[in-house]
Structure formats: C-alpha cells, structure tokens
Amino acid sequence: MTFPRALILLTTLSVACLPGCGDGGDGAAGDSLAPRQESDGPRNYKLAGRLESRRLIEASGIQAGANGAFFLHNDDGTLLFFADASGRDLGSRTVADAKSRDWEDITRVPGPDGPLLVIGDIGDNRQVRGRVSLYFLPEPELANPTAEVRAKHRLRFSYPDGPRDVESMAYDPDGGRILLLSKRDQPPRLYALPLELALWQHELVAEFLGEVPGFRPPTRGDILRNPRRGLWVSQPTGMDISPDGRMAAVITYRSLYLFRREATESWVEAFGKPPEEFIGPPGSHDEAVSFSLDGRSIFVAAEGQRAPLFRLDLPH
Secondary structure, eight states: OOOOHHHHHHHHHTGGGSTTOOTTSSOOTTOTTOOEEEESSGGGEEEEEEOOOTTOOSOOEEEEOGGGOEEEEOSSSSEEEEEOTTOOEEEEEEEETOOOSOOOEEEEEEETTEEEEEEEEOOOTTSOOSOEEEEEEEOOOTTOTTOOEEOOEEEEEEOTTSOOOEEEEEEETTTTEEEEEESSSSSOEEEEEEHHHHTTOSEEEOEEEEEOOOSOOOOHHHHHHOTTTGGGTTSOOEEEEOTTSSEEEEEOSSEEEEEEOOTTOOHHHHHTSOOEEEEOOOOSSEEEEEEOTTSSEEEEEESSTTOEEEEEEOOO
8 A cells, every 4th residue: 555645744734733643642532432431552462473485465254164274365356365373374266257456455254155265356546436345255174275265246236325445344243234345434434244145145335334433543643653654543454253253353554452252232322332352462453353253352463574473362
C-alpha cells in the first residue's frame, strides 16, 4: 500500500488535532467505547515460529484447518500455502479457476460435502471496484500432495453504499453468514453475506449491519513513532471468529482487538461494546489472524519474507 506524501505531511502537521492525541500521547479518555487494555506490550504473545516458504512474502490471510494445518495466501497470485502451527512449510498449490486482483483474507465455512475454504478477493485500495469476489474451494487434504486445488464456485458481490476497501472477513457460525469489515471508513463498517445464498448464487449485494466504533484512534505517539503509517494504525487488516461463535479477533497495524459476544447478542451488538485490546504483536505489517480450531489460541501473521508467526493463548 502506498500513502500520499501530501496526506502524510498534513497528518504530521495536524497531529495535535487528532482524536485521542492528548498530551499523554496514548490515552483514550472520554471515549465510552475505548477498549479495555489487557496488555501494555508484546509479552502476551509467543513467537510460534516463522513462515518458512520463501514464496510467501505478503501473507494477508491465514485460516486454521484440519489436522493442525494452516492455509495462507499472498496479496497477489493464486497460490494457496500450507503451514503448521510453527510456520513450517508444508507446500503450496495453485488454486485453479481463480483469479487474483487483491486477495486479502480467507475463512472456513461448512459445505454440503465438507469444509470449504473461502478466499476473499476483496481488497480495493482506491475504492473503485464495483464488484469483488469470493472463491469457494474444498479444504485440501495435505496427505494427498498431488491432488488438484480448484475453486468450485465464484461469488461476485457489491456493497449497498458503494465500493469499499475490505481486508477483514470471517464466518459467523451462529448466524450462518460471512462477515466483512471495511478498512478505510471511520469507524469501520460491517457487512454480511448469507452463506446459504453465497454457496450457489453468482451475484449478491452485501447487507450493511452497522458501524464498529471500538478501535482506539491513532495517537500523537503513534504518528511520531511512524509518520508513514501512524495515521492508519487503527484500520482493520484481518478478522476471524472463534469456532464457537463467541469471540471475534480483529488485527490492526497496532493491536489485536478481541470482541466477546453473549449467547443472546447479535454481532452488531457485540461489536458495539468495548473490546479487549492486546497491543502488538511486534511483527511488521500484521495483516492475517486466525483462531485455532479449538478456539484456545489466536495466530497472527505478518507480511514479509520469513515473517514471524505469533500466538496469543487465551484463558480457557
């Protein structure tokens, strides 16, 4: 992603006017939706390993699969990468019958014949794409390294309020919906696609559900530490929902946010509550997040060759 120099300069000069940029630098006083900070640094994260594949240089999506496997992809290209929980390279395969303009996230949904992976070609930095795409493919079996990986279905969809840059996508098992969270809107906007329609229809319009206001805004300290990216530290770059449907993890350039949903709540209600914020992990350009299949850990991957793979273990 490139950032206009004029905007960066204007942001740096105007930093004192940003919300949350008081003299203290990192406070969020007066904001009733300010996240509860559970960590003042990266110590809650464990370095699980590094992504060994040298072709995996822009990991923008990660999804836990069966038998301890994780599936990942770059922004560009149609390769699906396989790794274990330590980042060890388990191979890669081209996804046949799929195209890539800007792959940004991956999720896992139930299908009529078993689990399906859904790859979101949903990135739109300039917000000009009238339609974006989801590719549905059977979850590969790593025990059969020569088996073809082919997209069985492509869904093209649009947003009811115009093009959106989206890098965060997750499956809501309780609602039976694929949720999408915009990146550049302030606050981010939440959309949904019903899975029962997405599995067979070729075109849909996503439903707008509401805004998600709980991300802590950039502070003066954020921008002074990194003038090039400081303004964007609160933008969602990846999302996943736990297998039991009770937690949502959203990664940004600064923090991981954990939203909890009560059994009687909708995700719109849950996203309206203050999340827990885990500052970090200390990766470079964190863009991919996934719960483990048992829901006890969250994995975060970053862009870059041999990028670190971090794990955050949750209380039972």
